[in-house]
Amino acid sequence: MSRARPEPVQVVKARRDAALATLVEGLPFARFLGVGFERMGDELTAQLTYDDRIIGNPMLPAIHGGATGAFLEIAAQVELAWAAVWERMEAGGEAAAAIERGEFPPMPKTIDFTVDYLRAGLPRDAYARATINRAGRRYASVRVEAWQDERGRPFAAATGHFLMPEAGAARKAGGA
Amino acid sequence: MAEDDGPPAPDPTGEPDPDRIAEIGRRFVGAIPWSKALGMELLALHRGVAEMRTPYDARFVGDAATGVLHGGVLTALLDSCSGAAVMSHPSGPLGTATIDLRIDYMRAARPGKAVTARAECHRATRSVAFVRAVAYEDDPEDPVATSTGAFTIERGPA
Numbered sequence: 116m117s118r119a120r121p122e123p124v125q126v127v128k129a130r131r132d133a134a135l136a137t138l139v140e141g142l143p144f145a146r147f148l149g150v151g152f153e154r155m156g157d158e159l160t161a162q163l164t165y166d167d168r169i170i171g172n173p174m175l176p177a178i179h180g181g182a183t184g185a186f187l188e189i190a191a192q193v194e195l196a197w198a199a200v201w202e203r204m205e206a207g208g209e210a211a212a213a214i215e216r217g218e219f220p221p222m223p224k225t226i227d228f229t230v231d232y233l234r235a236g237l238p239r240d241a242y243a244r245a246t247i248n249r250a251g252r253r254y255a256s257v258r259v260e261a262w263q264d265e266r267g268r269p270f271a272a273a274t275g276h277f278l279m280p281e282a283g284a285a286r287k288a289g290g291a
Numbered sequence: 292m293a294e295d296d297g298p299p300a301p302d303p304t305g306e307p308d309p310d311r312i313a314e315i316g317r318r319f320v321g322a323i324p325w326s327k328a329l330g331m332e333l334l335a336l337h338r339g340v341a342e343m344r345t346p347y348d349a350r351f352v353g354d355a356a357t358g359v360l361h362g363g364v365l366t367a368l369l370d371s372c373s374g375a376a377v378m379s380h381p382s383g384p385l386g387t388a389t390i391d392l393r394i395d396y397m398r399a400a401r402p403g404k405a406v407t408a409r410a411e412c413h414r415a416t417r418s419v420a421f422v423r424a425v426a427y428e429d430d431p432e433d434p435v436a437t438s439t440g441a442f443t444i445e446r447g448p449a
Contacts, residue, residue, distance in 0.1 A: 140355070141354060141355045141356065142352075142353055142354065142355070142361065143349065143350055143351070143352045143353075143355060143361075144350065144351050144352060144353050144360075144361035144363055144364065145361075146350075147350040147351060148363065167324055168324045168325060168327075168328045169324065169325050169328075170323070170324040170325060171323055171324075171325050171326070171371075172323075172388075173322060173323070173324070178325075179323065179324070179325035179326070179367065179370075179371075180366075180367075180370045180374075180388075180389040180392070181325060181326075181329075181363070181366050181367025181368070181369075181370040181371060182325045182363075182367065184363060184366035184367070184370065184392065184394075185361065185362070185363020185364070185366050185367060186363070188361075188362050188363050188366065189361070189363060192353075221354075221356065222353070222354045222356075224396070224399070225362045225394075225396045226395070226396060227393065227394060227395045227396065228362065228366070228393070228394050228396075229391065229392070229393040229394075230366070230389075230391060230392050230393075231390075231391050232388070232389045232390060232391065232392075235388075
């Protein structure tokens, strides 16, 4: 029994990073807000790069609740979309080839999103990680937490529900 | 907690004072960088009810494939508008911050159209305000999104 040689690490990394970049480019508002993503394997960390524009209370100063909420929503939505892209890439064959051609499944649509504002967002970078509570065929539940200096002291958290793309649309994009 | 301190001018009569409205408007929109970045304008403010609008802009799009505004733009609009509603409550809060905000997305916003929000602070206790809001393009009966939020109320010494 012989096993196929694993692909060189740089090839795997380049493919995954390119897919993530394409996914995030599909969200112009993420760029406007200053949100990017760090990837370690399939795990994503969203990063909100601080800019004076995102202030909501110039007196404190503190980040605008609307900017914090948007950051959390982008982190949750990209986590869900990325899980679908990752699955296709790992499946190989036509599903992976479609991703390589830039044929991505449509973005999940937000049904509802609830943000808890735990403390004021300080004028510095923020990070967020999202966890998929459940991803069904049609509906998904995601929770997300954002922090700044200390991972254990989140400044905001949220839970959201999303409508997943129709199976037909997903097939067209991913071939699976 | 990421909202604005309001102007310290309680309105004992409960009557609208154009100067106070202009002051709140300036502070809530013109002086708030993120509201300004999203092009928000205050349309109306009276006794716990606020109306604000944000324009359509290609940079605010959440899905390049459809051109639909990102939910986060509506979050900012509904949060700001709700905060403004709290500040205009007749009980005269000195400041407010968002405790929580839930947004329900009824449908995609129509590409190319500005979105208006109308928020009502329907209840204000000594420390907490409760606010409902709706976001729409033309008709409040045909909403893009609705929100419910709880906000802190800062008051002066009793």
